[in-house]
Amino acid sequence: MAELIPHPFGALVTRMFTELETEKSIFDYPQKKFFIGQSGRDYSVKFHGKNSSSPLGPASGPQTQMAQNLVLSWLGGSRIMELKTVQILDELEIPRPCIDMQTVGYNVEWSQELRVEQSLHEYVKGAMLIEILRASGKLDLAENFGDVLYDMSVGYDLKGIQSDKVRRFIEGMLDASEVVEHYRKQIPEQYRQFRNLDFQTKLSDTLTLSTFHGCPPEEIEKIIDYLFREHGLNCIIKLNPTLLGKDQVRHLLNGIMGYADVHVPDEAFENDATWEQAQGFVERLGLTAKTLGLGFGVKFNNTLIVENHRNFFPDTEKVMYLSGTPLHVLGINLVKQFREIFGDQFPISFSAGIDKTNFADTVALGLTPITVCSDLLKVGGYSRSSAYYKELNSRMDNLGVSDIESYILKAYGNAEQALENIGLGVGNVSGPDVPLADACRKTLANGGELRKVAGSEAPVANETFEKWLSETKLLNTKTYVDEVTTNARYGIEQNSKPPRKVGTMLELFDCLTCDKCIPVCPNDANFALKIPPGETEILEFETNNSGWAVTGRKTLKLEKKYQIANFADFCNECGNCDIFCPEDGGPFVLKPRFFGSLESFQSFTNHDGFYIEDEGTERCAPKVFARFDGKEYRVSETGNTVNYSGPDFDIQFSKNDLENTISGEGKSSVSFLNYEIMQMMRSAISATGSGSYVSAT
Numbered sequence: 001m002a003e004l005i006p007h008p009f010g011a012l013v014t015r016m017f018t019e020l021e022t023e024k025s026i027f028d029y030p031q032k033k034f035f036i037g038q039s040g041r042d043y044s045v046k047f048h049g050k051n052s053s054s055p056l057g058p059a060s061g062p063q064t065q066m067a068q069n070l071v072l073s074w075l076g077g078s079r080i081m082e083l084k085t086v087q088i089l090d091e092l093e094i095p096r097p098c099i100d101m102q103t104v105g106y107n108v109e110w111s112q113e114l115r116v117e118q119s120l121h122e123y124v125k126g127a128m129l130i131e132i133l134r135a136s137g138k139l140d141l142a143e144n145f146g147d148v149l150y151d152m153s154v155g156y157d158l159k160g161i162q163s164d165k166v167r168r169f170i171e172g173m174l175d176a177s178e179v180v181e182h183y184r185k186q187i188p189e190q191y192r193q194f195r196n197l198d199f200q201t202k203l204s205d206t207l208t209l210s211t212f213h214g215c216p217p218e219e220i221e222k223i224i225d226y227l228f229r230e231h232g233l234n235c236i237i238k239l240n241p242t243l244l245g246k247d248q249v250r251h252l253l254n255g256i257m258g259y260a261d262v263h264v265p266d267e268a269f270e271n272d273a274t275w276e277q278a279q280g281f282v283e284r285l286g287l288t289a290k291t292l293g294l295g296f297g298v299k300f301n302n303t304l305i306v307e308n309h310r311n312f313f314p315d316t317e318k319v320m321y322l323s324g325t326p327l328h329v330l331g332i333n334l335v336k337q338f339r340e341i342f343g344d345q346f347p348i349s350f351s352a353g354i355d356k357t358n359f360a361d362t363v364a365l366g367l368t369p370i371t372v373c374s375d376l377l378k379v380g381g382y383s384r385s386s387a388y389y390k391e392l393n394s395r396m397d398n399l400g401v402s403d404i405e406s407y408i409l410k411a412y413g414n415a416e417q418a419l420e421n422i423g424l425g426v427g428n429v430s431g432p433d434v435p436l437a438d439a440c441r442k443t444l445a446n447g448g449e450l451r452k453v454a455g456s457e458a459p460v461a462n463e464t465f466e467k468w469l470s471e472t473k474l475l476n477t478k479t480y481v482d483e484v485t486t487n488a489r490y491g492i493e494q495n496s497k498p499p500r501k502v503g504t505m506l507e508l509f510d511c512l513t514c515d516k517c518i519p520v521c522p523n524d525a526n527f528a529l530k531i532p533p534g535e536t537e538i539l540e541f542e543t544n545n546s547g548w549a550v551t552g553r554k555t556l557k558l559e560k561k562y563q564i565a566n567f568a569d570f571c572n573e574c575g576n577c578d579i580f581c582p583e584d585g586g587p588f589v590l591k592p593r594f595f596g597s598l599e600s601f602q603s604f605t606n607h608d609g610f611y612i613e614d615e616g617t618e619r620c621a622p623k624v625f626a627r628f629d630g631k632e633y634r635v636s637e638t639g640n641t642v643n644y645s646g647p648d649f650d651i652q653f654s655k656n657d658l659e660n661t662i663s664g665e666g667k668s669s670v671s672f673l674n675y676e677i678m679q680m681m682r683s684a685i686s687a688t689g690s691g692s693y694v695s696a697t
């Protein structure tokens with residue numbers, strides 16, 4: 001139905017804890033795959049002067065839109081959440097599907113699909129859920145892994161950003177007390193101990209600016225200036241890969257990496273800021289930020305605008321946005337180009353084809369935050385990020401380091417050269433720096449936290465350490481850019497194979513039950529439905545002058561251990577689960593769809609599905625509303641009497657004796673197939689208890 005509907009906060013709290021207890025998972029993310037830090041290891045970094053327990057975070061995108069998405073990101077080890085971009089036009093019609101992850105990653109989606117105010121509420125709810133989870137002590141969270149930061153993202157032009165709607169959003173993020181109080185009251189009685197938590201009310205004072213592809217450079221500068229002066233925000237500008245220039249982009253993308261069929265239109269370069277223009281506004285905004293005492297940096301990169309050359313999105317979309325693997329090479333080349341001019345003067349946030357192999361490399365370059373989107377849309381979803389830490393841990397183990405700064409210094413063996421470059425080389429150092437240089441060298445060889453050795457609280461030594469670290473980051477950038485640019489893993493050959501399809505069509509029940517569709521959904525819309533295997537007799541009746549009589553008997557056979565279903569309120573029909581499902585047709589289209597309210601069931605009449613209304617009385621079982629092939633059906637029970645109605649019948653019978661008690665109106669024959677399916681849905685949802693979104697409403 002393509003419209004996301006936020007879930008009640010109390011129901012999210014209940015589901016989180018119930019599911020953890022009964023299923024050992026949270027929002028379908030298995031506990032055994034959580035990444036909750038590692039004892040004795042400190043991944044902390046600073047972002048605009050504040051501490052975050054890790055540089056990793058979801059990029060502004062599908063993983064940071066709904067409250068549950070933020071919890072899922074956090075469970076995967078993300079600690080800097082770049083929230084989905086908010087902008088004035090909040091009733092957009094986005095083409096569906098909007099994400100094509102068949103190969104490298106293309107999309108036609110852009111900002112939040114919720115209303116601006118709903119976005120603020122979802123961000124506050126997500127942060128509160130994380131706080132509650134943390135305070136519950138139910139997870140074995142490592143020391144040093146509790147600090148999480150939320151970074152706003154707004155777009156796309158000055159006028160929109162100055163509008164009342166966006167202004168209220170920014171003010172709401174700066175002071176979310178009202179929203180926090182609103183949700184504090186909704187924490188269910190069973191979890192009342194969390195109502196007293198000291199929830200964060202200044203949710204964010206940092207912002208990453210997203211501008212349109214083709215936004216004039218003067219406009220970008222004005223927006224940041226406005227955000228500095230009007231809202232006092234620490235800002236990052238997200239820049240486009242087109243900054244590399246036409247020749248370099250085409251050389252890397254079409255030439256070296258071999259994506260010959262991907263064409264970046266000339267206008268993409270002509271309309272975007274040039275390198276010189278960007279250099280100019282970065283210098284000026286850097287000075288303004290310094291004067292105002294605010295943080296300022298850049299982000300590499302935005303997605304790359306390319307011609308729509310595949311048959312995935314409708315022809316009406318002339319362009320689409322490339323993300324994922326090849327963007328990594330472009331992004332790293334931009335980091336190098338930027339650092340050649342500015343050194344380590346400005347912090348760099350990074351997002352371009354991050355995965356389990358290169359995350360540790362970007363950490364070595366001192367990039368913060370390192371945000372990811374495309375990779376988390378692949379099989380395994382949010383849990384893929386635990387593999388990033390596995391790789392980082394293994395490299396840290398090999399180097400004998402336990403903190404990020406020491407890791408940066410030792411990652412590529414550039415620390416000695418960096419000491420030399422800052423004037424502390426063997427033989428060319430004198431005076432008070434001699435013992436310092438010696439101590440650094442000794443710790444490099446023997447292990448230990450290098451800042452502690454070099455810093456020793458003295459301001460001069462700390463300054464020297466910063467210089468050393470900065471110089472190492474610059475050298476690491478050079479080392480890595482050479483390695484990455486020609487690495488075949490980014491080229492077309494290793495990135496052109498779509499996920500395997502087996503050639504069968506999905507049906508309402510039974511499938512390969514591979515479970516891939518559950519974690520690949522960024523909103524956790526797909527879930528396992530507890531319908532056991534078995535055979536059900538399906539009766540068919542006909543009415544005549546003497547009443548109803550059985551005219552047929554068939555069997556509905558379910559073979560799989562459980563079934564797959566979709567929660568419509570969380571499904572924006574992005575299409576991602578269809579890409580990774582080995583069968584055809586799309587789980588979100590063909591599997592049983594549940595609506596979270598009667599209102600949404602009744603609004604989306606062109607979507608088949610179910611709504612289960614629990615009236616909560618002992619005599620009445622939950623009512624089931626259903627739509628099959630666009631026709632509506634209803635089952636209700638009072639005591640032993642069942643009422644089953646459909647488009648052209650309205651019948652009653654006793655639950656224990658259908659064949660002999662059936663009565664009512666009907667124009668023709670009535671098959672009980674839909675009735676049996678509706679009963680199965682009701683039993684399955686009841687069996688899941690409050691561990692399911694559907695029953696939680």
Ligand code: SF4
Binds near residue numbers: 525576588
């Ligand atoms: S269920 Fe599928 S189509 Fe719907 S939001 Fe999730 S991934 Fe996208």
Ligand code: SF4
Binds near residue numbers: 583
């Ligand atoms: S719907 Fe597709 S992806 Fe989901 S479990 Fe079935 S076969 Fe696997």
